[in-house]
Amino acid sequence: MVTxxxxxxxxxxxxxxxSRVINNSGKIKETTRKKVEQAIKDxxxxxxxxARSLISNQTKTLGLLLPDIxxxxxxxxxxxxxDKALELGYRVLLCNxxxxxxxxxxxxxxVLSARVDGVLIAPTCDQSxxxxxxxxxxxxxxxxxDRTIEGFQGDYVLGDSYEGSRKLMEHLISLGHHNIAxxxxxxxxxxxxxxxxxxxxxxxxxxxPIYEHYISEIDFKNVQxxxxxxxxxxxxxxxxxxxxxxxxxxxxxxxxxTIKALKELGLQVPDDISVVxxxxxxxxxxxxPFFTVASQPxxxxxxxxxxxxxxxxxxxxxxxxxxxxxSPDILIRKSTRSL
Amino acid sequence: MVTxxxxxxxxxxxxxxxSRVINNSGKIKETTRKKVEQAIKDxxxxxxxxARSLISNQTKTLGLLLPDIxxxxxxxxxxxxxDKALELGYRVLLCNxxxxxxxxxxxxxxVLSARVDGVLIAPTCDQSxxxxxxxxxxxxxxxxxDRTIEGFQGDYVLGDSYEGSRKLMEHLISLGHHNIAxxxxxxxxxxxxxxxxxxxxxxxxxxxPIYEHYISEIDFKNVQxxxxxxxxxxxxxxxxxxxxxxxxxxxxxxxxxTIKALKELGLQVPDDISVVxxxxxxxxxxxxPFFTVASQPxxxxxxxxxxxxxxxxxxxxxxxxxxxxxSPDILIRKSTRSL
DNA sequence: TCATTTTATGTTACCGGTAACATTTTATGA
DNA sequence: TCATAAAATGTTACCGGTAACATAAAATGA
Numbered sequence: 001m002v003t004x005x006x007x008x009x010x011x012x013x014x015x016x017x018x019s020r021v022i023n024n025s026g027k028i029k030e031t032t033r034k035k036v037e038q039a040i041k042d043x044x045x046x047x048x049x050x051a052r053s054l055i056s057n058q059t060k061t062l063g064l065l066l067p068d069i070x071x072x073x074x075x076x077x078x079x080x081x082x083d084k085a086l087e088l089g090y091r092v093l094l095c096n097x098x099x100x101x102x103x104x105x106x107x108x109x110x111v112l113s114a115r116v117d118g119v120l121i122a123p124t125c126d127q128s129x130x131x132x133x134x135x136x137x138x139x140x141x142x143x144x145x146d147r148t149i150e151g152f153q154g155d156y157v158l159g160d161s162y163e164g165s166r167k168l169m170e171h172l173i174s175l176g177h178h179n180i181a182x183x184x185x186x187x188x189x190x191x192x193x194x195x196x197x198x199x200x201x202x203x204x205x206x207x208x209p210i211y212e213h214y215i216s217e218i219d220f221k222n223v224q225x226x227x228x229x230x231x232x233x234x235x236x237x238x239x240x241x242x243x244x245x246x247x248x249x250x251x252x253x254x255x256x257x258t259i260k261a262l263k264e265l266g267l268q269v270p271d272d273i274s275v276v277x278x279x280x281x282x283x284x285x286x287x288x289p290f291f292t293v294a295s296q297p298x299x300x301x302x303x304x305x306x307x308x309x310x311x312x313x314x315x316x317x318x319x320x321x322x323x324x325x326x327s328p329d330i331l332i333r334k335s336t337r338s339l
Numbered sequence: 340m341v342t343x344x345x346x347x348x349x350x351x352x353x354x355x356x357x358s359r360v361i362n363n364s365g366k367i368k369e370t371t372r373k374k375v376e377q378a379i380k381d382x383x384x385x386x387x388x389x390a391r392s393l394i395s396n397q398t399k400t401l402g403l404l405l406p407d408i409x410x411x412x413x414x415x416x417x418x419x420x421x422d423k424a425l426e427l428g429y430r431v432l433l434c435n436x437x438x439x440x441x442x443x444x445x446x447x448x449x450v451l452s453a454r455v456d457g458v459l460i461a462p463t464c465d466q467s468x469x470x471x472x473x474x475x476x477x478x479x480x481x482x483x484x485d486r487t488i489e490g491f492q493g494d495y496v497l498g499d500s501y502e503g504s505r506k507l508m509e510h511l512i513s514l515g516h517h518n519i520a521x522x523x524x525x526x527x528x529x530x531x532x533x534x535x536x537x538x539x540x541x542x543x544x545x546x547x548p549i550y551e552h553y554i555s556e557i558d559f560k561n562v563q564x565x566x567x568x569x570x571x572x573x574x575x576x577x578x579x580x581x582x583x584x585x586x587x588x589x590x591x592x593x594x595x596x597t598i599k600a601l602k603e604l605g606l607q608v609p610d611d612i613s614v615v616x617x618x619x620x621x622x623x624x625x626x627x628p629f630f631t632v633a634s635q636p637x638x639x640x641x642x643x644x645x646x647x648x649x650x651x652x653x654x655x656x657x658x659x660x661x662x663x664x665x666s667p668d669i670l671i672r673k674s675t676r677s678l
Numbered sequence: 679t680c681a682t683t684t685t686a687t688g689t690t691a692c693c694g695g696t697a698a699c700a701t702t703t704t705a706t707g708a
Numbered sequence: 709t710c711a712t713a714a715a716a717t718g719t720t721a722c723c724g725g726t727a728a729c730a731t732a733a734a735a736t737g738a
Contacts, residue, residue: 078409134383
């Protein structure tokens, strides 16, 4: 591999002069600069980031930890993050945690070892705090995206799950639905708690009863293995007057598996049952907007997250924590109908 | 930041001994190992990859260059790649080229500077060869995914675009469609050429005429800006007997914009016109399989690609180039109908 | 018991850059 | 013309690890 010394030799100058040319620092005679630049071109030299990192103590690299890049919501988020990182001269290391705390822990080790300058993370659960603290202990700034954690100190960018939940519920109630089941994500994730809060509060505000058996929890892996069907079956077993006329799915993946299960059980959406959820179901939405959703600006999460992160790590922002909570858009489409 | 010297001092040994404990190399007395491990834990030391890279001349990092992570096809591919990389102890740097040769070039500089051990790339076009050669010149192995390039020397993993195209066309023809329009991607991408070849050949084999005005090209950016509509409008302007009864969209994004345009023009799929395409339209397919597609194993592309790449860079495989061409699955669903 | 292995640990130099300081060259002005 | 400032370039040491070699400590055996 070509080093700065090879260039120096070829251009008949010292390595330091080459370094100055590359970094445009110090005073360099025009003829020398030309010579050096020619040598760089001739030998197609590219500086070694590792060597630079060792001195500068920064890698110009960010860690991006999210559950699963093949979930369009997180893919959009990642895209926003990568775009902003590129714009600001940073690289992105991609990590899929699969909502798995153990995987997450290993990735934290990895990014620590990689000496990333900062970490953008959608934590798997509240227990992630311990791992995040390890990052902070090492002086690595962390920005949370999509989810927060109780006791976390620092910036975050999330959607307003409570508000979205409130509005989706109000929409269903306004359509005449009183028996609304709620299939939530794991309650050790902040979004799930907030969505539940919105669900319960809206029922209360509308003087509607809360049925415990309407509320269920399902995690990422069980959604993937099709366990949603069991939950739906149980809901459909209820006595006719208690049978839900609508289902509030806490996210797009749950919604998809819900629709699939309903279909397998011979039920049509929205004719037999209405369904709402969080997050767009991309890219269908572009040609056949079907789901009534609380749409979140995923790409913005990523962009703002990286912006905050880099402001922190470059010392450009030292003030209080910035907690950004973006409102979701409620998009009423074809998965809900009036009773 | 805690270094190996801090550990050495704390444990009252030399830095070398600490290094040996960490890497499990050489002979270490059990009591010494314990002491060192305790110190590592106490100071929560994590080795600095940059320093290691400098000596070992490897970064355990791969570059992943693809058009756009928010395209579910590439997201799946990325997921497969990242999974395999993790399994084999490698990290992944994510790069979105947006089918833009200039962006691609900058990323090549970036991965060169980052001294990645290898690069997995879905090149933007045939002209990418020059950039890829720069990587090879620096001794960095490259594996192509999804697309190949004329004159490229090395491994690749792609789908069989020709075969998929042949089968989609045969399907349409078997349904009685003779007037089939083809909206292709840019012809400087190998997949587009192969799909066109399949299109033309199938018509020929079935003794059907080839109409030049049935064939059009559209690039990524124009698809996003909605330019598909103009193409569709022109197709619908043709005299009744020449009006296409089916459209072959070269990829899922083109298919989506096609359906959208058709809808805006008041046409129903498949009642008024049939549509087929390459690649699944995720995640709709899980609950409402609509598109008749040539489905490609994107995740496998990523996995095999990384596997090949790491075999190359670790010197485990030195034989001839491996050209893997995976057959697509033809899945007949609801976007096509018999005439 | 003491030379000889074997085992355990330490020293030095280097990977490829750059900060800090040193030195040489050129320009400036009295 | 020559002291002096300014400009251009060079030297040295270090960032945090580890390979290669050196040495000390413990184990072995005749």
